[in-house]
Amino acid sequence: MAERFDEDALHAVGVRIDAEHPEGIIFDPHQPQLRVTDLSAVRGDGIFETMLAVEGHVRKFTAHLQRLQRSAQITEIPLPPDSSWRAAVDLGLDEFRTRGGLPDELAVRITASRGVDGEPASDDPAFSGTYWVLLTPVSSKVKDSRGRPISVTLLDRGYDSTAPQRAPWLLLGAKTLSYAVNMAALRWAAAHGHDDVVFTSSDDLVLEGPVSSLLLGHRTADGQVHLKTPSAEAGILPGTTQATIFRAAEQAGWQTSSGPVTVAELHAAEFLWLTGSVKLVSPIARIDDHEVRVDAELTNSLLDFLSQEG
Amino acid sequence: MAERFDEDALHAVGVRIDAEHPEGIIFDPHQPQLRVTDLSAVRGDGIFETMLAVEGHVRKFTAHLQRLQRSAQITEIPLPPDSSWRAAVDLGLDEFRTRGGLPDELAVRITASRGVDGEPASDDPAFSGTYWVLLTPVSSKVKDSRGRPISVTLLDRGYDSTAPQRAPWLLLGAKTLSYAVNMAALRWAAAHGHDDVVFTSSDDLVLEGPVSSLLLGHRTADGQVHLKTPSAEAGILPGTTQATIFRAAEQAGWQTSSGPVTVAELHAAEFLWLTGSVKLVSPIARIDDHEVRVDAELTNSLLDFLSQEG
Known part of the structure; x- marks a missing residue:
């Protein structure tokens, strides 16, 4: 520690x-x-x-x-x-x-x-x-960790994706100090040989990390890049770093979208990143036992998007 | 406040x-x-x-x-x-x-x-x-509130009853300081005219209060009393006050049990109480729009069980 x-x-x-x-x-x-x-x-x-x-x-x-x-x-x-x-x-x-x-x-x-x-x-x-x-x-x-490939484990956050709508007392859109579960998930990941966590809903949607947002990316047929992030309706904290990256990406001519992301879609993704305000961007190289491609050039583009800001 | x-x-x-x-x-x-x-x-x-x-x-x-x-x-x-x-x-x-x-x-x-x-x-x-x-x-x-009938609202805690087993990182059996959701549920109840909350699982089991345990009671045909409490497997904090009541009740010849309790079973219960270490025993007189019978004599018996202890 x-x-x-x-x-x-x-x-x-x-x-x-x-x-x-x-x-x-x-x-x-x-x-x-x-x-x-x-x-x-x-x-x-x-x-x-x-x-x-x-x-x-x-x-x-x-x-x-x-x-x-x-x-x-x-x-x-x-x-x-x-x-x-x-x-x-x-x-x-x-x-x-x-x-x-x-x-x-x-x-x-x-x-x-x-x-x-x-x-x-x-x-x-x-x-x-x-x-x-x-x-x-x-x-x-922390500075050295930026841009470095990480391994994540998928952990069920217990809620289904309709919980935020039907149960506002669960405070799913608020960033509260009640973070014991987030920390427990990170300890669980470390104990099982992973660097971080991607939470899933009990109905198999992909959500976010305990302290980060998730980005999916793929190169389209015309050489463009498409970025996607899970939609906030499922009880995700809207990521400020993700939003900055998307804004800059759109200006660079990339496509962006947000919407429900299934676990199957996650596993089919070409590239994946976790993003956060201090750690910035971490490419995911492994989800549990699945290898994920890492593209250093793309990761650097995302880091560049963030340094352009303000 | x-x-x-x-x-x-x-x-x-x-x-x-x-x-x-x-x-x-x-x-x-x-x-x-x-x-x-x-x-x-x-x-x-x-x-x-x-x-x-x-x-x-x-x-x-x-x-x-x-x-x-x-x-x-x-x-x-x-x-x-x-x-x-x-x-x-x-x-x-x-x-x-x-x-x-x-x-x-x-x-x-x-x-x-x-x-x-x-x-x-x-x-x-x-x-x-x-x-x-x-x-x-x-x-x-607080002293005056003991034994007084209360109104509760049923609120979904978002988790289904199998979450504790499959997702230990949710810390469902631990009494952590991350209580923001419990407090939000109590604020929600107060804003809707209720004194307290009974949490339910997303698969319609009845769990506990944000800061209390739930007891169900009924008088059996032979004039005995049967007490029941939801089982801890569903992610409930085992209640120390409930346990003390059950021990004394058993010594008094009452029947006790614990097991899954459905919402239908809750609504069919003859008597209901919330129990806690400081507020002791509160008979539930209303669940949302449903009236519940209150028996002052039974409530006093439960309070007596607690004062016998130690």
Whole structure:
């Protein structure tokens, strides 16, 4: 476990947002910040986004804030205004500069907890919960992993694909802190010799990874590339990285689509990738016992699409 | 929200367990204790139990510790020895005595977090996570609610009843901190005029409440009482309160059983209750639009069974 964090993690910066500090105030992430009664720690009752800042620029900040708002609506967790999040992130970036150097890449995690039950932090609903930003230098290990082929295992997420529509209390479109199952799936994969997971529905649709989106690709007869991703209706978190890739791909003349993807379709796919905001793009070279073709040139195109952004 | 906590909550006592304090050390729950990088707050990645202490005696402590151990095995979260939990709870009880008075009833929540990723709190695996006990006086509101008839709504939990067997990574037998869905279900119920929820599987079996177990009861032809509870195989947390009731009921000559319970069987049940460690027993008087008979005498018998214990 220890090797998952290198010395860079020791240099993380925290920024808290509250009614008295709507533009944020710096804290030391090595010091306790949360009460044990904070609902984030009591019941995983909060929402979050993880973004990538490159040379001090946060990629697709607006898309992440929009997804955070969607999570907030679903979970009924009140949020500070977007301007607070942006100011708090800026404050954190400045803190790095003041300390003598902005790392080339930072993982920027923004978290909104429902707060302490029965004790709103402020009478202003926009600041009634607990809000913080954590900026952590991206380790060389994570940087090196980008673009590298991975092996995944297909794991049933237990829900059928109609669950999100019929049971909104399952919060399937929200990115909540209740991630124990996602982490258990990743542990299961590691214990069985895989790098990552692709979740399936109980009715055999392909969904997403525990912390990533899935892309399928094939070269069409005319030499074009077609990218496809499972549709969000099945209870998938809409991927901001996937969306950025699709936008750039369309501009490059590629075809893109989203829709239901069956397990059979997954196995028939020519190329597959997992995408995420910090790990960016990982080509899938194996699904359980099935080899999958890997095309380094295509993977580099996807990585290029992401670096064009903003 | 504010009325859910009365002034008693201000007098909670916290006890932390770590390698330097294997028998616990007192902390003030109003002061920050957790780093924002603690996995309890990052990903709801921890496990817990909530117990009831009456006049300084923790009810069914052993059963809760056993269930915590089961959660720990499923989630691979290392735990301090039982003796640490017991000593820490004793320390918390003593703190109340020192302060001038042990409340007649305390909710005692024990929590084990996986800790901070990549930074184990100790080289000793038994203390590598973050561990704490929170003792909170039970409010008069909760006390008054015991035995009172409630209205519940049936909500689909999305999983079918075979999910626990085929997909252990769903952690269905573990009591984890990832409770956002349970809380969302309770909010849904409240918004629709109900007090609580009974979860169903997608294949129409009846499961449990978000924070309680379900009991079915009927009087048999010979005047006996038969209690039934849904079987744990369907992905239910085995209820410690339900188990205590069943043990005492059997000693009183009642019949008990556990097995699959269909929605039709639920609607045909003569009596229904939700049971939990702190709220004890709540007779169900309504399931959505269906009235259910309530028998105050039977409910009192169940409450008596619980007060006999220990």
